[in-house]
Amino acid sequence: MVGKKISKRTAFICSSLSVLLLISAYTVMAHMQHRKNPNDRTVPTWKQLGAGVRYLIEKPAVEQSDEADLLAAALADSGMEIEVETEKEGFLENRILWEASKATLGRLFSGLAVGMVLGVLAGVLMGCFLKVDAAVAPLMFFFSRIIPTAAMPIFFKLAGIDLKMYVAMIAFGSMPIVTLSVSQYVQSYPDELRFKAYTLGASHAEVITTAIIPGVLPKIFDLAILMIGPALVYLIAAEQIVAGEGFGYRIRVLTKATRFEAVYPLIVVLTLYAGVITCTLKLLQRKLCPWYQLEGR
Amino acid sequence: MDDCILKIENLSHWFSSNRVLHNVNLDVVRGQIIALVGPSGCGKSTLLRAIVGTHPPCAGKVMMCGGDGSVRVIDTPDRERGIVYQRYSLFPHLTAQENVAYGLMIDQTSIPNRLFGRKKWGPLRAQHMEEAAAMLERMQLGSALKKYPPELSGGMCQRVAIAQALIMRPSILLLDEPFGALDEATREELQRVLLTLYQENLVARKNDEPPPHTVLIVTHEINEAIYVSDRVIGLSQYWDWKEVGEKTAPGATIVYDRPAPVFAPNDERDFMVFREQKEEILHAVFDPEYCQSYTEYNQMAAGFSKGGNA
Numbered sequence: 001m002v003g004k005k006i007s008k009r010t011a012f013i014c015s016s017l018s019v020l021l022l023i024s025a026y027t028v029m030a031h032m033q034h035r036k037n038p039n040d041r042t043v044p045t046w047k048q049l050g051a052g053v054r055y056l057i058e059k060p061a062v063e064q065s066d067e068a069d070l071l072a073a074a075l076a077d078s079g080m081e082i083e084v085e086t087e088k089e090g091f092l093e094n095r096i097l098w099e100a101s102k103a104t105l106g107r108l109f110s111g112l113a114v115g116m117v118l119g120v121l122a123g124v125l126m127g128c129f130l131k132v133d134a135a136v137a138p139l140m141f142f143f144s145r146i147i148p149t150a151a152m153p154i155f156f157k158l159a160g161i162d163l164k165m166y167v168a169m170i171a172f173g174s175m176p177i178v179t180l181s182v183s184q185y186v187q188s189y190p191d192e193l194r195f196k197a198y199t200l201g202a203s204h205a206e207v208i209t210t211a212i213i214p215g216v217l218p219k220i221f222d223l224a225i226l227m228i229g230p231a232l233v234y235l236i237a238a239e240q241i242v243a244g245e246g247f248g249y250r251i252r253v254l255t256k257a258t259r260f261e262a263v264y265p266l267i268v269v270l271t272l273y274a275g276v277i278t279c280t281l282k283l284l285q286r287k288l289c290p291w292y293q294l295e296g297r
Numbered sequence: 298m299d300d301c302i303l304k305i306e307n308l309s310h311w312f313s314s315n316r317v318l319h320n321v322n323l324d325v326v327r328g329q330i331i332a333l334v335g336p337s338g339c340g341k342s343t344l345l346r347a348i349v350g351t352h353p354p355c356a357g358k359v360m361m362c363g364g365d366g367s368v369r370v371i372d373t374p375d376r377e378r379g380i381v382y383q384r385y386s387l388f389p390h391l392t393a394q395e396n397v398a399y400g401l402m403i404d405q406t407s408i409p410n411r412l413f414g415r416k417k418w419g420p421l422r423a424q425h426m427e428e429a430a431a432m433l434e435r436m437q438l439g440s441a442l443k444k445y446p447p448e449l450s451g452g453m454c455q456r457v458a459i460a461q462a463l464i465m466r467p468s469i470l471l472l473d474e475p476f477g478a479l480d481e482a483t484r485e486e487l488q489r490v491l492l493t494l495y496q497e498n499l500v501a502r503k504n505d506e507p508p509p510h511t512v513l514i515v516t517h518e519i520n521e522a523i524y525v526s527d528r529v530i531g532l533s534q535y536w537d538w539k540e541v542g543e544k545t546a547p548g549a550t551i552v553y554d555r556p557a558p559v560f561a562p563n564d565e566r567d568f569m570v571f572r573e574q575k576e577e578i579l580h581a582v583f584d585p586e587y588c589q590s591y592t593e594y595n596q597m598a599a600g601f602s603k604g605g606n607a
């Protein structure tokens with residue numbers, strides 16, 4: 001039957017199978033590629049990937065120019081593994097992966113936090129006061145259609161290339177959509193419940209804070225989860241252009257040096273971060289809004 | 298002493314060219330349980346919304362009467378008039394108990410109180426929750442205190458909603474087809490809840506106290522109307538408006554207003570007892586062929602409200 005439910009065990013087996021299939025397909029592909037060209041770096045073998053991961057967590061991340069990396073790549077291609085700079089070794093804080101994570105996640109969190117907070121505030125105001133909605137909605141709609149990556153040069157020009165710029169860009173990219181969505185959530189809060197709150201003696205502020213906001217909170221969590229994707233897109237794109245640290249910068253530099261054995265792990269780690277943030281938000285949602293799971297059951 | 302609680306004067310309502318209510322006049326006396334019946338779409342909900350205050354009427358006014366004979370025109374909802382809707386009857390983010398305690402919390406504290414006065418708010422909250430639990434216990438919902446609305450059955454939800462409104466002791470409790478979505482057995486149970494309220498009124502009267510509950514319930518079920526109420530009001534668009542000089546249909550007005558037999562919660566539900574009244578209502582209110590005479594009805598109504606109904 002269409003839509004037939006399956007057991008947890010069946011679901012687990014099916015998921016494991018697909019992951020296994022992906023892994024073995026990659027292994028075969030890398031093996032064949034290396035039979036053709038033993039020096040291939042675009043489809044690295046598992047051993048090469050291991051080396052790439054080691055590079056990411058062992059190599060100190062001193063200010064590296066592209067040239068230094070290119071040199072390293074050239075040397076590596078000629079068969080010699082040469083560390084370009086080794087002085088600052090010994091501190092986790094100096095490792096590439098650590099440094100990139102710190103930079104990228106810091107930018108992501110600050111940008112998303114600013115965008116979500118401003119968006120939720122504006123959205124609640126718009127949803128509760130339809131005059132504000134009428135005044136602001138067309139603007140927000142226009143801004144929400146602007147493609148932040150297309151407008152990136154403007155941000156570089158106006159806000160420089162430090163943290164401020166990334167925060168401004170991510171916030172600008174997410175806020176209009178958050179605002180419009182939250183306003184929609186608030187406006188579709190059932191009239192009956194709003195009226196009921198008033199008949200139980202609530203003031204305007206109490207209707208907003210004790211009925212509407214708790215009622216739309218789980219949807220705001222869903223929205224935050226949804227916004228992680230676009231925010232990362234803007235962020236990594238900007239990092240690839242102007243940053244001197246972070247995942248975008250590393251991926252660009254290492255790709256230029258055709259060190260794909262380190263690029264792939266970077267991409268996987270970035271994906272894992274996005275996954276972990278999503279799960280954390282989901283967990284928080286379940287904790288703060290236990291009733292939301294029950295609805296629609 | 299005039300025990301009027303709610304007064305509606307010449308209330309009319311229309312949506313652009315669609316005239317819905319015409320010159321509705323109604324006095325609600327403290328302690329009455331009134332059922333409002335009428336054909337589908339005649340404007341019962343519109344009238345109720347005007348009484349709640351969420352949608353003030355286009356013309357005429359709804360007034361609450363103070364104990365000292367003063368009147369206050371209603372244009373916003375407030376805690377004097379509790380409401381139970383058919384859908385979305387409970388806050389989904391609160392448990393049954395929290396839903397019932399909501400009004401107490403709103404009534405006895407303010408936002409700064411709750412945020413900054415933790416020391417006082419804590420014990421007060423405990424007391425509210427206790428009161429709410431007692432109220433739910435009275436509604437035979439002692440086992441559902443910690444459940445969220447989606448975990449409750451339709452009938453339980455409506456019980457909690459009635460408790461939520463009653464705990465505020467509103468001057469009048471308004472219900473808009475509260476049992477419309479329930480099955481017959483659950484409906485009966487909830488009708489009995491309303492009869493219990495009426496019994497409490499009778500007890501209070503016996504002790505020379507003012508009756509605590511005044512209820513206005515909208516329903517399209519005539520049996521239900523006669524069974525739970527002590528006064529049935531019929532709202533209908535079928536009346537002789539041509540006789541009073543109207544060119545287009547002016548909307549519904551009250552064409553029927555009679556006392557109804559009162560049952561005790563445990564009495565046998567014998568609808569045969571009021572078969573005659575049911576026929577009468579079907580004829581006067583629901584029959585499009587029959588046009589109740591407006592003037593005649595109003596003369597009769599004047600005599601009736603003077604005559605008895607105490």
Ligand SMILES: Nc1ncnc2c1ncn2[C@@H]1O[C@H](COP(=O)(O)OP(=O)(O)OP(=O)(O)O)[C@@H](O)[C@H]1O
Nearest residue numbers: 312315317335336337338339340341342343344517
């Ligand atoms: N917001 C609105 N805008 C326009 N017309 C409306 C609106 N609300 C109600 N109406 C119209 O007013 C009339 C009365 O509606 P109302 O909901 O009060 O009827 P009702 O007696 O409660 O009907 P029911 O038995 O179906 O609940 C209907 O003809 C309806 O189309």
Ligand SMILES: [Mg+2]
Nearest residue numbers: 341342343474
């Ligand atoms: Mg209705």
